[in-house]
Amino acid sequence: AQSVTQPDIHITVSEGASLELRCNYSYGATPYLFWYVQSPGQGLQLLLKYFSGDTLVQGIKGFEAEFKRSQSSFNLRKPSVHWSDAAEYFCAVGGGATNKLIFGTGTLLAVQP
């Protein structure tokens, strides 16, 4: 069965510091993997996606993620965090004929000055 684990519920980083948000997935075949961001009171915006090819993918707002099949991971990174990056981040896995998309429980990012 599809599942996604985001082990960090809440992370605080200083502005300008680097960031890594963890995501582990379970999926029976080659997965489609996504990171979404949600600002307070808003909908979800797609940051980046992976479905084949280069395992390091670039997204919007300076984010990147690396797919590691051996570790079933798809961690999100950013070299220098800005105060506007404070939001909740969701990892999701999907694919197959149904294109069913399953989300993790999210990581809430706080950025301190």
Next chain:
Amino acid sequence: NAGVTQTPKFQVLKTGQSMTLQCAQDMNHEYMSWYRQDPGMGLRLIHYSVGAGITDQGEVPNGYNVSRSTTEDFPLRLLSAAPSQTSVYFCASSFTGGGGYTFGSGTRLTVV
């Protein structure tokens, strides 16, 4: 293009009432899904559809019905509202599996 449009944005229901949350997309997307979002639980899939006339259950389908008579519309029906259905509901659509889903702005539902 409007993208994914959800109505209403806010709704208060009494226990036992029924209602329909509307979702429409104008992108000719085949795949559509409904999620509920609760604090600490992420987004949980309620029902999904792979095309007009085809729907299936997600992770938390109990108490909800869906139908997909057209490509554009995917309404979610609450049959007899319960306080446990207080949540924020999101509708989403996708053209292909690898393209990711586009989300609506959500419906905040309170059941009292």
